[in-house]
Protein backbone atom coordinates (compact mmCIF):
# COMPACT_ATOMS: atom_id res chain seq x y z
CA UNK A 566 0.00 0.00 0.00
CA UNK A 567 1.09 3.50 -0.73
CA UNK A 568 1.93 5.85 2.08
CA UNK A 569 0.33 9.24 1.40
CA UNK A 570 0.69 11.07 4.68
CA UNK A 571 3.40 10.88 7.28
CA UNK A 572 3.31 13.01 10.39
CA UNK A 573 6.53 12.79 12.37
CA UNK A 574 6.82 14.14 15.90
CA UNK A 575 4.58 17.06 15.10
CA UNK A 576 4.64 19.66 17.87
CA UNK A 577 2.85 22.96 18.11
CA UNK A 578 3.27 25.52 20.84
CA UNK A 579 1.06 28.58 20.59
CA UNK A 580 3.11 31.47 21.85
CA UNK A 581 1.02 33.93 23.81
CA UNK A 582 1.90 37.53 24.34
CA UNK A 583 0.33 37.33 27.74
CA UNK A 584 0.02 34.25 29.90
CA UNK A 585 1.60 30.87 29.41
CA UNK A 586 2.42 29.29 26.09
CA UNK A 587 0.08 26.51 25.05
CA UNK A 588 1.48 23.12 24.07
CA UNK A 589 -1.38 22.13 21.74
CA UNK A 590 0.24 19.19 19.97
CA UNK A 591 3.03 17.22 21.57
CA UNK A 592 5.19 15.03 19.30
CA UNK A 593 2.41 13.35 17.38
CA UNK A 594 3.43 10.72 14.81
CA UNK A 595 1.21 8.70 12.50
CA UNK A 596 0.91 7.56 8.91
CA UNK A 597 -2.02 7.30 6.54
CA UNK A 598 -2.07 4.94 3.58
CA UNK A 599 -3.82 5.46 0.27
CA UNK A 600 -7.61 5.13 0.42
CA UNK A 601 -7.71 4.85 4.20
CA UNK A 602 -10.39 6.76 6.06
CA UNK A 603 -8.97 7.71 9.42
CA UNK A 604 -10.73 9.43 12.29
CA UNK A 605 -8.94 11.82 14.60
CA UNK A 606 -10.96 11.61 17.78
CA UNK A 607 -10.48 13.61 20.95
CA UNK A 608 -12.21 15.83 23.46
CA UNK A 609 -12.36 19.62 23.13
CA UNK A 610 -8.92 21.15 23.11
CA UNK A 611 -7.18 17.83 22.39
CA UNK A 612 -5.32 19.24 19.40
CA UNK A 613 -7.36 17.95 16.45
CA UNK A 614 -7.76 21.24 14.61
CA UNK A 615 -4.14 22.16 15.26
CA UNK A 616 -3.03 18.83 13.75
CA UNK A 617 -5.23 19.29 10.69
CA UNK A 618 -4.18 22.91 10.19
CA UNK A 619 -0.54 21.88 10.41
CA UNK A 620 -1.00 19.20 7.75
CA UNK A 621 -2.79 21.70 5.54
CA UNK A 622 0.11 24.12 6.13
CA UNK A 623 -2.24 26.75 7.48
CA UNK A 624 -0.13 27.11 10.59
CA UNK A 625 3.55 26.60 11.14
CA UNK A 626 4.39 23.78 13.53
CA UNK A 627 6.97 24.35 16.22
CA UNK A 628 8.63 21.04 15.46
CA UNK A 629 8.37 17.84 13.49
CA UNK A 630 7.88 16.92 9.86
CA UNK A 631 4.95 16.38 7.54
CA UNK A 632 5.32 14.38 4.35
CA UNK A 633 2.53 14.36 1.82
CA UNK A 634 2.88 11.85 -0.97
CA UNK A 635 6.63 12.10 -0.67
CA UNK A 636 6.67 15.90 -0.51
CA UNK A 637 8.06 17.66 2.55
CA UNK A 638 5.08 19.90 3.31
CA UNK A 639 6.95 22.38 5.46
CA UNK A 640 9.68 22.89 2.88
CA UNK A 641 7.64 22.73 -0.30
CA UNK A 642 4.25 24.22 0.49
CA UNK A 643 3.18 24.71 -3.09
CA UNK A 644 3.60 21.09 -4.11
CA UNK A 645 2.08 19.80 -0.91
CA UNK A 646 -0.96 22.06 -1.28
CA UNK A 647 -1.62 20.58 -4.70
CA UNK A 648 -2.09 17.27 -2.91
CA UNK A 649 -4.45 18.43 -0.18
CA UNK A 650 -7.97 19.74 0.11
CA UNK A 651 -9.16 20.81 3.55
CA UNK A 652 -12.48 21.87 5.01
CA UNK A 653 -12.00 23.45 8.39
CA UNK A 654 -14.49 23.67 11.19
CA UNK A 655 -16.98 26.44 10.60
CA UNK A 656 -14.96 27.79 7.71
CA UNK A 657 -17.00 27.27 4.58
CA UNK A 658 -14.50 28.16 1.98
CA UNK A 659 -16.96 28.72 -0.83
CA UNK A 660 -17.93 31.74 -2.89
CA UNK A 661 -21.15 33.21 -1.64
CA UNK A 662 -22.19 34.79 -4.89
CA UNK A 663 -21.61 31.71 -6.97
CA UNK A 664 -24.11 28.88 -7.26
CA UNK A 665 -23.14 25.35 -6.17
CA UNK A 666 -22.39 24.45 -9.75
CA UNK A 667 -20.28 27.55 -10.34
CA UNK A 668 -18.43 26.95 -7.11
CA UNK A 669 -17.61 23.40 -8.14
CA UNK A 670 -16.43 24.58 -11.57
CA UNK A 671 -14.33 27.28 -9.93
CA UNK A 672 -12.51 24.79 -7.71
CA UNK A 673 -11.94 22.43 -10.61
CA UNK A 674 -10.36 25.29 -12.55
CA UNK A 675 -8.34 26.38 -9.57
CA UNK A 676 -6.77 22.97 -9.42
CA UNK A 677 -5.87 23.22 -13.08
CA UNK A 678 -8.27 20.53 -14.26
CA UNK A 679 -10.46 21.00 -17.30
CA UNK A 680 -14.06 21.82 -16.41
CA UNK A 681 -15.27 20.10 -19.55
CA UNK A 682 -13.57 16.86 -18.67
CA UNK A 683 -14.73 17.02 -15.05
CA UNK A 684 -18.34 17.76 -15.99
CA UNK A 685 -19.42 14.20 -15.23
CA UNK A 686 -17.85 14.30 -11.78
CA UNK A 687 -19.39 17.70 -11.00
CA UNK A 688 -22.83 16.36 -11.87
CA UNK A 689 -22.15 13.26 -9.80
CA UNK A 690 -21.24 15.37 -6.77
CA UNK A 691 -24.31 17.57 -7.17
CA UNK A 692 -26.36 14.41 -7.23
CA UNK A 693 -24.54 12.76 -4.33
CA UNK A 694 -24.81 15.80 -2.07
CA UNK A 695 -28.42 16.42 -3.11
CA UNK A 696 -27.68 19.92 -4.33
CA UNK A 697 -29.48 19.58 -7.62
CA UNK A 698 -32.55 21.47 -6.55
CA UNK A 699 -30.38 24.40 -5.53
CA UNK A 700 -27.79 24.20 -8.24
CA UNK A 701 -28.69 27.64 -9.52
CA UNK A 702 -29.08 29.39 -6.15
CA UNK A 703 -26.19 31.53 -4.87
CA UNK A 704 -24.37 29.84 -2.02
CA UNK A 705 -25.21 32.64 0.42
CA UNK A 706 -28.88 31.69 0.13
CA UNK A 707 -28.34 28.06 1.02
CA UNK A 708 -28.90 26.69 4.51
CA UNK A 709 -25.87 26.15 6.73
CA UNK A 710 -26.04 22.41 6.24
CA UNK A 711 -26.14 22.79 2.47
CA UNK A 712 -23.24 25.22 2.58
CA UNK A 713 -21.27 22.68 4.56
CA UNK A 714 -22.08 19.94 2.05
CA UNK A 715 -21.09 22.26 -0.78
CA UNK A 716 -17.81 23.10 0.96
CA UNK A 717 -17.01 19.39 1.19
CA UNK A 718 -18.07 18.80 -2.43
CA UNK A 719 -15.76 21.67 -3.49
CA UNK A 720 -12.91 20.03 -1.61
CA UNK A 721 -13.66 16.70 -3.28
CA UNK A 722 -13.87 18.07 -6.77
CA UNK A 723 -10.25 19.17 -6.54
CA UNK A 724 -9.42 15.46 -6.65
CA UNK A 725 -6.43 15.74 -4.42
CA UNK A 726 -4.56 12.84 -2.90
CA UNK A 727 -5.80 13.70 0.59
CA UNK A 728 -8.99 15.18 1.97
CA UNK A 729 -8.86 16.75 5.42
CA UNK A 730 -12.14 17.38 7.19
CA UNK A 731 -12.25 19.14 10.53
CA UNK A 732 -15.50 18.39 12.37
CA UNK A 733 -17.50 17.90 9.18
CA UNK A 734 -20.80 17.31 10.95
CA UNK A 735 -20.49 19.87 13.74
CA UNK A 736 -23.52 22.08 14.12
CA UNK A 737 -25.54 20.37 11.42
CA UNK A 738 -29.02 19.14 12.14
CA UNK A 739 -29.50 15.42 12.54
CA UNK A 740 -30.83 14.82 9.06
CA UNK A 741 -28.02 16.57 7.21
CA UNK A 742 -25.45 15.10 9.56
CA UNK A 743 -26.66 11.59 8.72
CA UNK A 744 -26.74 12.38 5.04
CA UNK A 745 -23.17 13.60 5.15
CA UNK A 746 -22.16 10.54 7.13
CA UNK A 747 -23.79 8.34 4.53
CA UNK A 748 -21.91 10.07 1.73
CA UNK A 749 -18.55 9.84 3.49
CA UNK A 750 -19.20 6.24 4.43
CA UNK A 751 -20.02 5.35 0.86
CA UNK A 752 -16.82 6.97 -0.30
CA UNK A 753 -14.91 5.10 2.38
CA UNK A 754 -16.47 1.79 1.36
CA UNK A 755 -15.69 2.36 -2.28
CA UNK A 756 -12.13 2.93 -1.13
CA UNK A 757 -11.43 5.72 -3.52
CA UNK A 758 -10.43 8.58 -1.25
CA UNK A 759 -7.89 9.08 1.45
CA UNK A 760 -9.60 10.98 4.22
CA UNK A 761 -8.46 12.23 7.59
CA UNK A 762 -11.40 13.58 9.53
CA UNK A 763 -11.55 14.98 13.01
CA UNK A 764 -14.49 14.78 15.32
CA UNK A 765 -15.27 14.76 18.98
CA UNK A 766 -18.32 12.66 18.16
CA UNK A 767 -17.45 8.98 18.42
CA UNK A 768 -20.58 7.93 16.57
CA UNK A 769 -19.44 9.84 13.52
CA UNK A 770 -16.04 8.17 13.68
CA UNK A 771 -17.44 4.70 14.37
CA UNK A 772 -19.81 5.13 11.47
CA UNK A 773 -17.36 6.34 8.85
CA UNK A 774 -13.81 5.39 9.73
CA UNK A 775 -12.01 2.09 9.62
CA UNK A 776 -9.19 3.37 11.78
CA UNK A 777 -9.17 5.80 14.66
CA UNK A 778 -6.42 7.84 16.25
CA UNK A 779 -7.46 9.03 19.68
CA UNK A 780 -5.69 12.11 20.94
CA UNK A 781 -5.85 13.75 24.32
CA UNK A 782 -3.86 16.70 25.63
CA UNK A 783 -1.96 16.86 22.37
CA UNK A 784 -0.73 13.28 22.43
CA UNK A 785 -1.80 10.08 20.71
CA UNK A 786 -3.23 7.62 23.19
CA UNK A 787 -4.48 5.02 20.72
CA UNK A 788 -4.07 4.33 17.02
CA UNK A 789 -5.90 1.22 15.89
CA UNK A 790 -8.59 -0.16 13.66
CA UNK A 791 -12.05 0.61 15.06
CA UNK A 792 -12.87 -3.08 14.75
CA UNK A 793 -9.87 -4.08 16.88
CA UNK A 794 -10.75 -1.60 19.57
CA UNK A 795 -14.29 -2.88 19.72
CA UNK A 796 -13.02 -6.45 19.89
CA UNK A 797 -10.52 -5.68 22.61
CA UNK A 798 -13.13 -4.02 24.74
CA UNK A 799 -15.83 -6.54 23.98
CA UNK A 800 -13.70 -9.15 25.69
CA UNK A 801 -13.71 -7.30 28.99
CA UNK A 802 -17.03 -5.49 29.25
CA UNK A 803 -19.55 -7.20 31.51
CA UNK A 804 -23.07 -6.47 32.60
CA UNK A 805 -24.53 -8.01 35.74
CA UNK A 806 -28.29 -8.09 36.07
CA UNK A 807 -29.42 -8.15 39.70
CA UNK A 808 -32.87 -8.72 41.14
CA UNK A 809 -34.01 -5.73 43.21
CA UNK A 810 -31.73 -3.10 44.66
CA UNK A 811 -28.16 -3.28 45.88
CA UNK A 812 -27.40 -2.53 49.50
CA UNK A 813 -25.42 0.68 49.82
CA UNK A 814 -22.56 -1.18 51.48
CA UNK A 815 -22.17 -3.46 48.51
CA UNK A 816 -22.31 -0.66 46.04
CA UNK A 817 -19.57 1.15 47.94
CA UNK A 818 -17.47 -2.01 48.16
CA UNK A 819 -17.82 -2.57 44.42
CA UNK A 820 -16.89 0.97 43.58
CA UNK A 821 -13.95 0.93 45.94
CA UNK A 822 -12.61 -2.16 44.22
CA UNK A 823 -13.54 -1.11 40.65
CA UNK A 824 -13.67 2.69 40.52
CA UNK A 825 -15.04 2.82 36.96
CA UNK A 826 -17.84 0.35 37.60
CA UNK A 827 -21.31 1.74 37.03
CA UNK A 828 -24.52 0.92 38.85
CA UNK A 829 -27.92 1.68 37.42
CA UNK A 830 -31.10 0.88 39.35
CA UNK A 831 -34.57 0.56 37.87
CA UNK A 832 -37.73 -0.31 39.82
CA UNK A 833 -37.14 -4.04 40.00
CA UNK A 834 -33.60 -4.51 38.85
CA UNK A 835 -30.09 -3.23 39.16
CA UNK A 836 -27.55 -3.29 36.37
CA UNK A 837 -23.85 -3.27 37.04
CA UNK A 838 -21.52 -2.48 34.18
CA UNK A 839 -17.90 -3.26 34.72
CA UNK A 840 -14.76 -3.71 32.74
CA UNK A 841 -13.19 -6.87 34.12
CA UNK A 842 -9.92 -8.65 33.40
CA UNK A 843 -10.40 -12.38 33.47
CA UNK A 844 -12.53 -14.67 35.57
CA UNK A 845 -10.89 -13.75 38.89
CA UNK A 846 -12.31 -10.27 38.74
CA UNK A 847 -15.73 -11.64 37.82
CA UNK A 848 -15.58 -13.83 40.94
CA UNK A 849 -14.59 -10.83 43.01
CA UNK A 850 -17.73 -9.04 41.92
CA UNK A 851 -19.79 -12.14 42.67
CA UNK A 852 -18.20 -12.40 46.14
CA UNK A 853 -19.05 -8.81 46.96
CA UNK A 854 -22.61 -9.30 45.76
CA UNK A 855 -22.96 -12.48 47.84
CA UNK A 856 -22.25 -10.43 50.94
CA UNK A 857 -25.71 -8.87 50.63
CA UNK A 858 -29.11 -10.08 49.60
CA UNK A 859 -28.55 -9.53 45.91
CA UNK A 860 -29.51 -12.32 43.56
CA UNK A 861 -27.66 -12.32 40.26
CA UNK A 862 -30.01 -12.99 37.37
CA UNK A 863 -27.41 -12.98 34.65
CA UNK A 864 -23.90 -11.97 33.67
CA UNK A 865 -23.52 -10.91 30.07
CA UNK A 866 -20.81 -9.76 27.83
CA UNK A 867 -21.67 -6.26 26.88
CA UNK A 868 -21.42 -4.87 23.37
CA UNK A 869 -19.16 -1.89 23.78
CA UNK A 870 -19.37 1.15 21.57
CA UNK A 871 -16.67 3.53 20.60
CA UNK A 872 -18.02 6.14 22.97
CA UNK A 873 -17.36 4.02 26.06
CA UNK A 874 -14.00 2.94 24.74
CA UNK A 875 -13.10 6.53 24.12
CA UNK A 876 -14.10 7.60 27.61
CA UNK A 877 -12.11 4.79 29.19
CA UNK A 878 -9.03 5.53 27.14
CA UNK A 879 -9.24 9.24 27.78
CA UNK A 880 -9.75 8.65 31.49
CA UNK A 881 -6.51 6.69 31.28
CA UNK A 882 -8.00 3.51 32.56
CA UNK A 883 -6.90 1.35 29.68
CA UNK A 884 -4.32 1.62 26.95
Ligand SMILES: Nc1ncnc2c1ncn2[C@@H]1O[C@H](COP(=O)(O)OP(=O)(O)OP(=O)(O)O)[C@@H](O)[C@H]1O
Nearest residue numbers: 579587589607608609610611612613614615616765
Ligand atom coordinates in the same frame (compact mmCIF):
# COMPACT_ATOMS: atom_id res chain seq x y z
N1 LIG B 1 -4.53 30.39 18.10
C1 LIG B 1 -4.36 29.85 19.30
N2 LIG B 1 -3.69 30.49 20.28
C2 LIG B 1 -3.48 29.93 21.49
N3 LIG B 1 -3.95 28.72 21.84
C3 LIG B 1 -4.62 28.02 20.92
C4 LIG B 1 -4.87 28.54 19.61
N4 LIG B 1 -5.59 27.62 18.91
C5 LIG B 1 -5.76 26.57 19.75
N5 LIG B 1 -5.20 26.81 20.95
C6 LIG B 1 -5.16 25.88 22.10
O1 LIG B 1 -4.53 24.69 21.69
C7 LIG B 1 -5.17 23.54 22.25
C8 LIG B 1 -5.64 22.62 21.14
O2 LIG B 1 -6.65 23.29 20.40
P1 LIG B 1 -7.35 22.67 19.11
O3 LIG B 1 -8.23 23.71 18.55
O4 LIG B 1 -6.31 22.08 18.23
O5 LIG B 1 -8.21 21.49 19.77
P2 LIG B 1 -9.38 20.62 19.15
O6 LIG B 1 -9.06 19.22 19.47
O7 LIG B 1 -9.60 20.97 17.73
O8 LIG B 1 -10.62 21.07 20.04
P3 LIG B 1 -12.20 21.25 19.66
O9 LIG B 1 -12.82 19.89 19.83
O10 LIG B 1 -12.68 22.20 20.70
O11 LIG B 1 -12.29 21.76 18.28
C9 LIG B 1 -6.28 24.08 23.13
O12 LIG B 1 -5.78 24.16 24.43
C10 LIG B 1 -6.53 25.47 22.56
O13 LIG B 1 -7.01 26.32 23.56
Ligand SMILES: [Mg+2]
Nearest residue numbers: 613614615654
Ligand atom coordinates in the same frame (compact mmCIF):
# COMPACT_ATOMS: atom_id res chain seq x y z
MG1 LIG C 1 -11.23 21.72 16.68
